[in-house]
Amino acid sequence: MVNSVQPLFKQPWREIGSDYSTSSMELEYRAFQENDWTEWKDATGNFAYDPSSPVERLEQGINEELRWQLAHNLYSENGRAQLQRVTESAAFAKALYYTMRMEKNHSGAIPDSVQLRVAIQFIPPTDQAHTIQKTHLNFPAYSAP
Amino acid sequence: MMDRITNYYFQFAEHRALRFMPRIIYGFLFVLWLTTLPYSGLMWGADNVLFRFGQADSLIENTLLRLYYQPGLFPWIYYTHPLFLLLSLRNSGNSWLPRTLGWITGLMLYAAAENLFGIGVILLMQTAFLLIPVHYESNSNVRIWLNSLCMLALRIQTILILTVIALFVWGASQWKGGDALYYWIHQGYQFRLIAGETAHEATSVLHALSLVGLGLFTLMPFTLLLRPSRFYSTLVLLVIGTLSVLFLTNMATGFAIISLALPWIDARERYD
Numbered sequence: 443m444v445n446s447v448q449p450l451f452k453q454p455w456r457e458i459g460s461d462y463s464t465s466s467m468e469l470e471y472r473a474f475q476e477n478d479w480t481e482w483k484d485a486t487g488n489f490a491y492d493p494s495s496p497v498e499r500l501e502q503g504i505n506e507e508l509r510w511q512l513a514h515n516l517y518s519e520n521g522r523a524q525l526q527r528v529t530e531s532a533a534f535a536k537a538l539y540y541t542m543r544m545e546k547n548h549s550g551a552i553p554d555s556v557q558l559r560v561a562i563q564f565i566p567p568t569d570q571a572h573t574i575q576k577t578h579l580n581f582p583a584y585s586a587p
Numbered sequence: 588m589m590d591r592i593t594n595y596y597f598q599f600a601e602h603r604a605l606r607f608m609p610r611i612i613y614g615f616l617f618v619l620w621l622t623t624l625p626y627s628g629l630m631w632g633a634d635n636v637l638f639r640f641g642q643a644d645s646l647i648e649n650t651l652l653r654l655y656y657q658p659g660l661f662p663w664i665y666y667t668h669p670l671f672l673l674l675s676l677r678n679s680g681n682s683w684l685p686r687t688l689g690w691i692t693g694l695m696l697y698a699a700a701e702n703l704f705g706i707g708v709i710l711l712m713q714t715a716f717l718l719i720p721v722h723y724e725s726n727s728n729v730r731i732w733l734n735s736l737c738m739l740a741l742r743i744q745t746i747l748i749l750t751v752i753a754l755f756v757w758g759a760s761q762w763k764g765g766d767a768l769y770y771w772i773h774q775g776y777q778f779r780l781i782a783g784e785t786a787h788e789a790t791s792v793l794h795a796l797s798l799v800g801l802g803l804f805t806l807m808p809f810t811l812l813l814r815p816s817r818f819y820s821t822l823v824l825l826v827i828g829t830l831s832v833l834f835l836t837n838m839a840t841g842f843a844i845i846s847l848a849l850p851w852i853d854a855r856e857r858y859d
Contacts, residue, residue: 461759462770493776494836496626496703500637502776503702532640539638547634565773568766568790 467505468561471541473553474583482559485541489548504540507533508560512579529581534558538584557583599738600731603853606678606723608741611849612714613675613686615842616693619704619711620669622838630700631661637700651691655699668692678723680730686719707839710748714846717741741850748847749808756804763801765794779834817851824848 469485491497511534515527528534537558546552559580566572629636635658643649649656654664671689675682690712697708717740720733761767769790772778803823810816825848831841 460755461761462767462774464770466774494779496623496836497629498776499705499837500630500700500702506702532638535640536638540636543634543636544629547629547636565770568769568794572788 463509465509465562465564467502467509467563469501469505469508469537469541470559470561470578471556473545474555474557475553479557485537485544489544501540504533504536505560507531508537512560523579525581534581542586552586555583555585557581596735596739597731598735600734601724602734602738602850604741604850605721605734605738608714608849609678609682609686609718609721610676612711612718612846613672613689615711615846616689616715617669617672619708619839619842620672623703627661627665630703631658631665631696633658633661635700651694651698654695658699664692664695668696678721680722680725680727682722683720686715690715690719704839705837707837707841707843710843711839711846713744714741714843717744738850745847745850746808746812749804749811753805753808756801762797762804765797765801767800768793768797777836779836811851821848821851 468487470482471485472480472482474480486495486498486501487493508528511528511531515531517524517527538556541556541558542552545556557580559578562577562579564575564577566575623630628634631654639655639658643652654660668689671685671692674685675689693712693715697704697712717737720730721737722730723734725731725734756762756767759767761770772793807820807823810820824844828841828844828848831844832838833841835841
């Protein structure tokens with residue numbers, strides 16, 4: 443019974459008052475079209491949605507799940523980053539689906555292949571110089587079935 | 588002693604907040620619905636951009652997740668939801684029916700796009716649930732009992748949430764260290780006005796404001812319960828809520844903060 447009513451009374455307070463992220467993240471992608479890869483594009487901004495729009499919040503929700511995956515499932519072996527646990531996660535599937543469906547909804551067709559990457563901007567600690575440090579993490583390309 | 592407790596309980600039925608709260612809360616939900624209109628197809632339609640998978644365990648969960656599994660239901664749920672909300676604004680004996688339907692359709696919509704409004708809408712939905720049976724100035728004894736119960740539950744909800752927020756801010760290192768607002772304003776998508784570089788670099792001001800916030804969060808459960816400071820506490824909640832509605836991209840957060848203050852506002856308050 444308790445399990446049955448949980449979704450009705452999911453408590454909001456656990457997320458209020460917790461620590462904020464020390465980085466900001468954007469989801470980017472490129473598509474394989476006409477035998478070549480396009481430029482990297484923002485998964486939401488590319489379709490003229492404002493950063494303050496509800497659509498950006500949907501993307502940030504996916505980014506938050508990807509951030510969790512990267513924090514817990516990204517590891518290194520023989521000096522190389524191992525991404526397979528992240529790419530097998532539901533968060534990565536959501537990110538792929540989001541970018542491909544956004545392409546379909548706005549340009550009319552699902553691209554043959556897409557490659558995702560996350561652009562992570564680290565927020566400098568308050569006691570250090572306010573310099574912007576940005577990095578990109580590329581995921582393997584995905585071919586649509 | 589029992590008489591005093593009984594009188595105290597039933598006095599809540601006359602609380603004036605019960606008159607305006609359903610209008611404000613269901614009105615807030617209607618405004619949130621309006622903000623989704625240009626994007627509704629992307630979120631809930633057959634060509635939505637959100638990956639659906641999995642299967643929940645229970646009957647209630649699966650019933651509420653119908654829209655999640657079957658986007659074809661989208662027009663039925665999405666366009667009836669605001670009608671139920673508008674009917675819920677009335678203070679009448681049968682308002683419980685549109686309020687229940689508005690609440691259920693709301694849960695179906697938000698469960699199918701849960702990142703859309705986040706925690707704010709969860710709190711608003713809980714408040715909307717507690718307001719379902721409210722019929723202000725009804726002569727029915729059952730209604731008077733239910734009105735009192737709703738008012739008491741709404742106040743307990745506010746105190747519980749503020750208490751847990753107070754506990755969590757003390758468990759979070761950024762609030763204790765005075766860095767919380769600094770890191771928060773760097774999440775640009777959350778703000779209507781992107782905080783400029785000057786704001787980012789005003790670390791000492793943000794540090795001081797974070798510590799003021801820590802103090803407010805800590806004191807709020809107590810100051811709201813104590814009568815002499817109650818007026819100022821509700822005022823602080825209303826100001827924070829209004830500023831959040833104005834400056835945050837997610838209006839549900841501000842609406843939820845305002846909903847915490849509403850059960851404590853009564854021009855005719857005379858409880859002993």
